[in-house]
Amino acid sequence: MRSRSFLTGFLLATGSAATAVVFRRRAARRRERAELYLADGSLVSLVEGQPGAEQLFAHARELLATARR
Amino acid sequence: MGCGSVGSMPSPPAQALADLTEISTQVEAAVVFDREGTVLASTLDDERAGRLAGSALELVRAAEEARPDGGADATQALVQLDVALEDGSVFVAADGDRLIAAITAPDPTVGLVFYDLKSCLRGLADETEPEPAKPRRAPARKATTRTKKDDEKP
Numbered sequence: 001m002r003s004r005s006f007l008t009g010f011l012l013a014t015g016s017a018a019t020a021v022v023f024r025r026r027a028a029r030r031r032e033r034a035e036l037y038l039a040d041g042s043l044v045s046l047v048e049g050q051p052g053a054e055q056l057f058a059h060a061r062e063l064l065a066t067a068r069r
Numbered sequence: 070m071g072c073g074s075v076g077s078m079p080s081p082p083a084q085a086l087a088d089l090t091e092i093s094t095q096v097e098a099a100v101v102f103d104r105e106g107t108v109l110a111s112t113l114d115d116e117r118a119g120r121l122a123g124s125a126l127e128l129v130r131a132a133e134e135a136r137p138d139g140g141a142d143a144t145q146a147l148v149q150l151d152v153a154l155e156d157g158s159v160f161v162a163a164d165g166d167r168l169i170a171a172i173t174a175p176d177p178t179v180g181l182v183f184y185d186l187k188s189c190l191r192g193l194a195d196e197t198e199p200e201p202a203k204p205r206r207a208p209a210r211k212a213t214t215r216t217k218k219d220d221e222k223p
């Protein structure tokens with residue numbers, strides 16, 4: 001009886017942890033970001049909240065809307 | 070097809086875009102334009118292509134301002150960019166004065182899309198550049214032997 005409840009608890013904990021990992025990964029992937037590749041090989045990555053990022057996202061949204069209209 | 074589809078034979082930019090959309094299934098729409106906003110070819114109708122090119126130019130200018138140096142250093146010129154949004158991604162690649170902008174569905178294979186866009190731009194550059202003149206072969210010289218006596222002659 002005791003081992004059964006332990007197994008149930010263990011399965012629940014493992015399942016919750018796995019679900020949390022999947023959701024975190026999906027959320028991270030869905031985050032809006034802009035990547036600028038420069039001639040010298042460097043990369044500038046901008047995410048939500050950084051200066052200049054919102055302007056880039058606004059132009060990109062406009063582009064998507066124009067193309068899909 | 071947009072402005073590049075006039076006539077029975079597609080222009081090089083239109084053909085390059087047709088090849089791009091055939092090869093890259095991730096690309097939903099694309100437009101080739103110059104830095105003044107003139108559309109060279111597009112997968113959309115003329116009106117939308119013009120607006121797409123204008124928005125892409127504004128995006129490029131905003132990206133140049135967002136660079137760490139604020140666009141002052143020429144060695145750090147912007148060569149390509151991608152913006153990932155919830156409902157899709159926007160890509161822009163530049164080759165000299167010519168640019169290509171494309172949109173895709175969310176979570177595209179970024180490297181592959183850039184590779185296809187760059188290939189399209191390179192293909193256009195190859196088609197529009199004049200063929201280099203064939204190097205002429207220098208006429209065969211007669212074998213001469215120089216002697217000290219020849220040098221001494223006035």
